[in-house]
Amino acid sequence: MEVKSFIGVDDAIRKITKYGPRRKGRKFPVLDSVGRYSFQDILSDQDFPPFDRSAVDGYALNSDETISSSKNNPSRFKLSGKVFPSSKDSIEVRKGEAVAVTTGARIPRGADSVVMLEDTSEKDGEIEVFVPLRKFQNVSRKGEDLKKGFQILRKGEKIYPPHVAALLECGIEDVQVISFSIGIISTGDEVVSGEVRNSTQPMLHSFFQRKGFDAVSRNSVGDDEREIEKALDSSKEDVIVVTGGTGPGERDVMPSVIEENGKMIFRGLKMRPGRTTSFGIYKGKPVFMVSGLPVAALIASENVILPVIRNWLGIPEDDEEIRSGILGRSLVNTLGFRSYVRVRTERKGKKTFVYPTRVTGSGVIYSVIGADGLLVMDESSEGIGEGESVNYRVLRW
Amino acid sequence: MEVKSFIGVDDAIRKITKYGPRRKGRKFPVLDSVGRYSFQDILSDQDFPPFDRSAVDGYALNSDETISSSKNNPSRFKLSGKVFPSSKDSIEVRKGEAVAVTTGARIPRGADSVVMLEDTSEKDGEIEVFVPLRKFQNVSRKGEDLKKGFQILRKGEKIYPPHVAALLECGIEDVQVISFSIGIISTGDEVVSGEVRNSTQPMLHSFFQRKGFDAVSRNSVGDDEREIEKALDSSKEDVIVVTGGTGPGERDVMPSVIEENGKMIFRGLKMRPGRTTSFGIYKGKPVFMVSGLPVAALIASENVILPVIRNWLGIPEDDEEIRSGILGRSLVNTLGFRSYVRVRTERKGKKTFVYPTRVTGSGVIYSVIGADGLLVMDESSEGIGEGESVNYRVLRW
Numbered sequence: 001m002e003v004k005s006f007i008g009v010d011d012a013i014r015k016i017t018k019y020g021p022r023r024k025g026r027k028f029p030v031l032d033s034v035g036r037y038s039f040q041d042i043l044s045d046q047d048f049p050p051f052d053r054s055a056v057d058g059y060a061l062n063s064d065e066t067i068s069s070s071k072n073n074p075s076r077f078k079l080s081g082k083v084f085p086s087s088k089d090s091i092e093v094r095k096g097e098a099v100a101v102t103t104g105a106r107i108p109r110g111a112d113s114v115v116m117l118e119d120t121s122e123k124d125g126e127i128e129v130f131v132p133l134r135k136f137q138n139v140s141r142k143g144e145d146l147k148k149g150f151q152i153l154r155k156g157e158k159i160y161p162p163h164v165a166a167l168l169e170c171g172i173e174d175v176q177v178i179s180f181s182i183g184i185i186s187t188g189d190e191v192v193s194g195e196v197r198n199s200t201q202p203m204l205h206s207f208f209q210r211k212g213f214d215a216v217s218r219n220s221v222g223d224d225e226r227e228i229e230k231a232l233d234s235s236k237e238d239v240i241v242v243t244g245g246t247g248p249g250e251r252d253v254m255p256s257v258i259e260e261n262g263k264m265i266f267r268g269l270k271m272r273p274g275r276t277t278s279f280g281i282y283k284g285k286p287v288f289m290v291s292g293l294p295v296a297a298l299i300a301s302e303n304v305i306l307p308v309i310r311n312w313l314g315i316p317e318d319d320e321e322i323r324s325g326i327l328g329r330s331l332v333n334t335l336g337f338r339s340y341v342r343v344r345t346e347r348k349g350k351k352t353f354v355y356p357t358r359v360t361g362s363g364v365i366y367s368v369i370g371a372d373g374l375l376v377m378d379e380s381s382e383g384i385g386e387g388e389s390v391n392y393r394v395l396r397w
Numbered sequence: 398m399e400v401k402s403f404i405g406v407d408d409a410i411r412k413i414t415k416y417g418p419r420r421k422g423r424k425f426p427v428l429d430s431v432g433r434y435s436f437q438d439i440l441s442d443q444d445f446p447p448f449d450r451s452a453v454d455g456y457a458l459n460s461d462e463t464i465s466s467s468k469n470n471p472s473r474f475k476l477s478g479k480v481f482p483s484s485k486d487s488i489e490v491r492k493g494e495a496v497a498v499t500t501g502a503r504i505p506r507g508a509d510s511v512v513m514l515e516d517t518s519e520k521d522g523e524i525e526v527f528v529p530l531r532k533f534q535n536v537s538r539k540g541e542d543l544k545k546g547f548q549i550l551r552k553g554e555k556i557y558p559p560h561v562a563a564l565l566e567c568g569i570e571d572v573q574v575i576s577f578s579i580g581i582i583s584t585g586d587e588v589v590s591g592e593v594r595n596s597t598q599p600m601l602h603s604f605f606q607r608k609g610f611d612a613v614s615r616n617s618v619g620d621d622e623r624e625i626e627k628a629l630d631s632s633k634e635d636v637i638v639v640t641g642g643t644g645p646g647e648r649d650v651m652p653s654v655i656e657e658n659g660k661m662i663f664r665g666l667k668m669r670p671g672r673t674t675s676f677g678i679y680k681g682k683p684v685f686m687v688s689g690l691p692v693a694a695l696i697a698s699e700n701v702i703l704p705v706i707r708n709w710l711g712i713p714e715d716d717e718e719i720r721s722g723i724l725g726r727s728l729v730n731t732l733g734f735r736s737y738v739r740v741r742t743e744r745k746g747k748k749t750f751v752y753p754t755r756v757t758g759s760g761v762i763y764s765v766i767g768a769d770g771l772l773v774m775d776e777s778s779e780g781i782g783e784g785e786s787v788n789y790r791v792l793r794w
Contacts, residue, residue: 085586086586104690145763152766161604161695161794162765164603165600168594168599169596188482199564204558206431294566321718365563366544366563369559397559
């Protein structure tokens with residue numbers, strides 16, 4: 001693997017785009033769909049509430065009859081009935097009458113507003129009202145929560161708790177979510193022998209799972225072409241992420257396995273960490289290859305694999321938070337490479353200082369745990385001096 | 398329930414603080430602990446890597462012997478062996494010798510640096526090195542990933558994918574996480590009868606679950622004191638959230654159930670929406686009461702219940718993102734109340750405009766789905782005029 005064959009990150013993402021697998025959906029109960037992505041546009045098929053209903057506990061009446069009401073000059077009504085949200089019978093409010101209602105109850109015919117309990121007093125079946133009411137005051141109007149045709153979910157949109165309420169209010173109990181699974185295979189004799197602990201695979205598993213996809217951890221395999229082929233063949237997932245086996249050393253067998261059964265699309269990326277990140281097609285299936293070292297694998301997953309998957313599936317990008325601060329220690333960039341520098345920020349008075357937790361070293365997971373931000377130095381940057389103003393992305397896992 | 402008995406949000410949170418249940422932990426495999434909160438301080442008990450190892454594929458040698466190396470004047474070494482990460486045997490590099498190493502392999506005794514494969518050429522067991530090396534170049538030093546004693550997790554800290562790698566690298570396979578469960582009970586004859594769909598309970602369930610707690614949805618019960626008591630008695634969770642049954646209407650039986658078996662701590666909050674939010678102790682167990690209407694329940698859960706639970710459990714607050722913009726439509730506040738206004742933002746040129754999706758109406762779940770921010774008007778505010786600059790919190794579920 002020659003550095004001069006490496007390609008840039010943006011170029012790589014563009015190249016991979018056309019190899020996306022067929023999009024498909026899978027039905028989930030609404031509650032279990034939270035954190036996943038909708039595979040459907042979902043519109044409300046009805047007005048909600050389906051009728052005018054009381055927004056408070058009080059008395060339904062006709063607002064015209066309260067125009068001059070005040071504490072000293074209350075208007076008076078005859079209490080002619082009671083309605084609860086569960087009431088089925090129809091009742092009518094006539095002139096001079098009021099009907100007791102609780103929150104959520106249907107507004108009786110003839111009434112156009114509800115006076116709150118605390119603005120009234122009741123005695124012997126007569127209600128005194130101390131305030132004037134406007135038309136529809138304290139009334140939840142038909143369709144005010146959800147209008148028929150309102151877009152509850154867009155295809156590709158992430159499903160959050162408020163959607164649960166809206167979907168269920170519309171009587172929708174199942175939703176088609178994007179079905180996308182990622183098989184993760186660790187390679188390396190040193191992983192199989194236990195010489196090196198397999199920490200990268202479970203980390204990537206939880207990373208992709210938290211992003212709303214199905215991750216499946218496959219057994220680790222040694223640096224053996226036949227073993228690796230067997231593992232790739234038995235993976236039923238939509239894409240495979242292989243950790244290890246992509247460096248320039250003689251034992252790095254992944255690229256040859258791919259070439260024998262498909263095609264390497266690129267080998268090596270101009271990014272730090274993550275320069276061994278590669279991509280190929282194995283028997284028609286997309287395969288990402290990342291470093292076996294945790295930070296390189298994580299940075300590649302977040303900044304290359306995830307954007308590609310989103311693009312394949314039509315999922316909009318996350319709304320990232322960008323903050324700025326003053327660089328506390330100078331940084332050097334390898335010209336032509338894009339560097340992802342983990343930073344820790346410190347407030348000093350009104351200023352925020354930004355310290356790299358570590359610049360090089362792709363295995364240094366501590367550089368991520370200690371970090372609260374990611375500073376990206378572009379390919380054209382030669383570095384950034386101490387004291388310069390920088391932007392960084394807030395890390396949210 | 399008289400408005401004048403309502404208390405302020407901050408006051409309420411202070412009052413509830415002392416009723417926290419006993420903190421306890423529960424063991425989880427590392428991978429399943431992601432998204433939960435650590436119940437332990439966890440320090441690395443070893444250096445990682447445990448020895449100096451190669452960061453690249455190449456040849457281990459003594460850097461002193463490469464001082465004047467260049468493309469035209471390469472230094473030459475005899476290839477005396479090969480080391481892999483899985484190699485167990487000890488090998489020594491003598492003067493004039495180099496040992497082939499792959500990424501992760503232990504640096505052999507006598508060598509202090511590794512030259513990358515691409516900066517060399519091999520022929521007949523002889524290596525030509527084209528570049529000078531620094532001491533420890535391309536070597537991952539003992540302890541550079543994790544120093545013994547490095548704090549991987551703090552008690553109360555949320556566990557994220559990078560922690561998975563760090564814990565496993567240290568050989569830690571289980572972690573004590575904060576054990577905290579929330580029982581959710583819906584009340585209301587209209588819910589039991591199906592007249593009103595029970596959308597609030599599943600929404601709160603997914604809300605608390607996503608925040609890293611165990612949510613348990615209990616059967617819905619009608620507005621009947623004995624039924625409610627039975628439901629409360631059968632809930633084994635650490636706290637209970639009851640939806641519905643807290644308004645000022647005559648059928649609101651929750652407060653009397655609590656008073657008969659414990660104590661109401663407050664009834665009604667000066668917040669909008671969510672003014673019926675209440676809290677009490679039932680047979681020694683904390684019980685939150687929130688509106689049955691989804692938005693009021695959600696705003697109360699996020700802005701009252703969640704901060705209280707975090708405080709009880711020693712979990713630091715989320716790092717919220719505050720943005721600013723120009724208010725696109727004037728807002729009126731009820732003096733003495735704190736209003737949580739759902740807003741949608743729109744970029745127009747360089748300016749961000751902030752539009753309330755809806756000011757009143759606690760049932761209006763559409764006001765949350767359409768929103769990307771939450772604007773809080775404090776108790777002392779009388780309102781904010783159109784065109785004024787405002788801050789809002791970015792909504793992240």
